[in-house]
Amino acid sequence: MVLLPSLAMLFPLMFLFCLPPLMAQSISTNSSSRSAARALDALLQDYAYRAFLHPRTGVPYDGVLPSNLSGIKIAAMRLRSGSLRSKGVKMYREFEIPIGVVEQPYVERLVLVYQNLGNWSMLYYSLPNCTNLAPVLGLLAYDASNLSATNLPELDFRAFGDPIKIRFSNVQSAPDGSVPKCVWFDLHGLVNFSNLTSGNECLTFQQGHFSIVTESISSSRPPSRGEEKKGHRKVWIIIASVLGGLALLALLAFLVLWARKCKQRKKMQEMEKAAEVGEALHMTSVGDTKAPMATITRTQPALENEYVP
Numbered sequence: 001m002v003l004l005p006s007l008a009m010l011f012p013l014m015f016l017f018c019l020p021p022l023m024a025q026s027i028s029t030n031s032s033s034r035s036a037a038r039a040l041d042a043l044l045q046d047y048a049y050r051a052f053l054h055p056r057t058g059v060p061y062d063g064v065l066p067s068n069l070s071g072i073k074i075a076a077m078r079l080r081s082g083s084l085r086s087k088g089v090k091m092y093r094e095f096e097i098p099i100g101v102v103e104q105p106y107v108e109r110l111v112l113v114y115q116n117l118g119n120w121s122m123l124y125y126s127l128p129n130c131t132n133l134a135p136v137l138g139l140l141a142y143d144a145s146n147l148s149a150t151n152l153p154e155l156d157f158r159a160f161g162d163p164i165k166i167r168f169s170n171v172q173s174a175p176d177g178s179v180p181k182c183v184w185f186d187l188h189g190l191v192n193f194s195n196l197t198s199g200n201e202c203l204t205f206q207q208g209h210f211s212i213v214t215e216s217i218s219s220s221r222p223p224s225r226g227e228e229k230k231g232h233r234k235v236w237i238i239i240a241s242v243l244g245g246l247a248l249l250a251l252l253a254f255l256v257l258w259a260r261k262c263k264q265r266k267k268m269q270e271m272e273k274a275a276e277v278g279e280a281l282h283m284t285s286v287g288d289t290k291a292p293m294a295t296i297t298r299t300q301p302a303l304e305n306e307y308v309p
């Protein structure tokens with residue numbers, strides 16, 4: 001039957017009404033997860049500094065973490081701030097630091113602590129309705145004057161020329177229809193999104209924590225062209241489903257009426273037949289042939305003028 005597919009179309013219609021309402025996305029982490037992340041920063045600074053025994057400047061040293069933090073990787077590099085400003089650092093793990101990076105307040109030597117939070121990333125830096133496609137990486141600057149110091153405040157650390165480049169490795173591919181974004185968490189809980197540059201590269205002018213995320217499918221954002229087309233298709237499917245459903249209902253109603261009419265007609269025919277049988281004329285033999293014979297005349301003939309006064 002031609003209308004049968006329309007029945008199947010009614011099913012997606014049902015699910016469309018079950019979708020959750022769409023919401024905008026907040027861009028600030030909550031205070032309890034922020035303070036947990038700041039406590040982790042302090043702990044990692046401590047362990048990173050312990051990697052220095054006889055540190056040479058410009059050489060990264062891997063830190064060793066206790067087993068309750070396994071999955072996280074850290075490193076520390078000590079630099080003269082003059083050399084950082086005039087030369088930058090060609091490559092420090094995923095970070096490429098250009099010429100012109102200046103710390104504030106000024107210190108003679110500083111330490112750049114590198115963090116790769118690995119499978120702990122989501123625990124400390126999860127965003128509602130976002131999926132991490134890469135581990136969270138951190139780059140934080142501290143004063144290097146006392147290498148056994150703990151709970152050091154970070155130095156403000158900015159690129160005044162070119163931005164710092166972060167080349168992520170091991171990035172998961174974004175699900176179909178979603179766009180990966182660079183995300184930057186500053187030290188005060190602010191979150192900022194930006195576009196990826198070439199490949200899996202993000203840019204920053206400041207220190208903090210960085211990752212690549214994609215918004216979960218159900219979150220709201222301005223639809224791209226392809227999605228708009230998809231939206232149009234959805235609307236058409238709804239219209240087709242409704243029309244198909246209505247047509248199906250009309251067909252059903254028609255069938256019911258038709259069946260009822262059929263039944264009625266059959267009953268009529270039976271009644272007529274029964275009437276015919278009941279009214280069967282009495283036959284009488286006239287010689288060799290049988291001929292119908294009326295027993296009584298039902299309407300008595302009357303002269304038309306009989307009643308006329």
Ligand SMILES: *[C@@H]1O[C@H](CO)[C@@H](O)[C@H](O)[C@H]1NC(C)=O
Nearest residue numbers: 020023024025026128129218
């Ligand atoms: C995340 O998505 C769910 C459902 O799509 C929604 O209820 C929730 O409000 C969203 N959260 C934010 C912060 O956008």
Ligand SMILES: *[C@@H]1O[C@H](CO)[C@@H](O)[C@H](O)[C@H]1NC(C)=O
Nearest residue numbers: 029030031032033034123126
């Ligand atoms: C903050 O986030 C944590 C999980 O990261 C959650 O347990 C807590 O309830 C959140 N607090 C607020 C006020 O949203």
Ligand SMILES: *[C@@H]1O[C@H](CO)[C@@H](O)[C@H](O)[C@H]1NC(C)=O
Nearest residue numbers: 039040043065066067068069
């Ligand atoms: C891991 O253990 C160290 C002591 O070895 C402790 O200071 C730290 O708070 C622990 N960290 C976590 C996340 O449990």
Ligand SMILES: *[C@@H]1O[C@H](CO)[C@@H](O)[C@H](O)[C@H]1NC(C)=O
Nearest residue numbers: 069070071072118119120123
């Ligand atoms: C991360 O993975 C390590 C093993 O590689 C495991 O010991 C640790 O518990 C994991 N951490 C989290 C937060 O899942």
Ligand SMILES: *[C@@H]1O[C@H](CO)[C@@H](O)[C@H](O)[C@H]1NC(C)=O
Nearest residue numbers: 145146147148149150151152
């Ligand atoms: C370095 O820091 C440690 C721990 O805070 C402290 O005990 C020590 O006195 C400091 N050394 C100097 C030279 O300030």
Ligand SMILES: *[C@@H]1O[C@H](CO)[C@@H](O)[C@H](O)[C@H]1NC(C)=O
Nearest residue numbers: 186190191192193194195206
């Ligand atoms: C956040 O990122 C945008 C670019 O995506 C930039 O224009 C803006 O200045 C950034 N905000 C801060 C506070 O850095």
Ligand SMILES: *[C@@H]1O[C@H](CO)[C@@H](O)[C@H](O)[C@H]1NC(C)=O
Nearest residue numbers: 179180181193194195196224
């Ligand atoms: C990010 O990329 C999108 C297209 O993918 C573009 O429309 C948008 O303007 C870009 N944003 C910035 C800040 O460059």
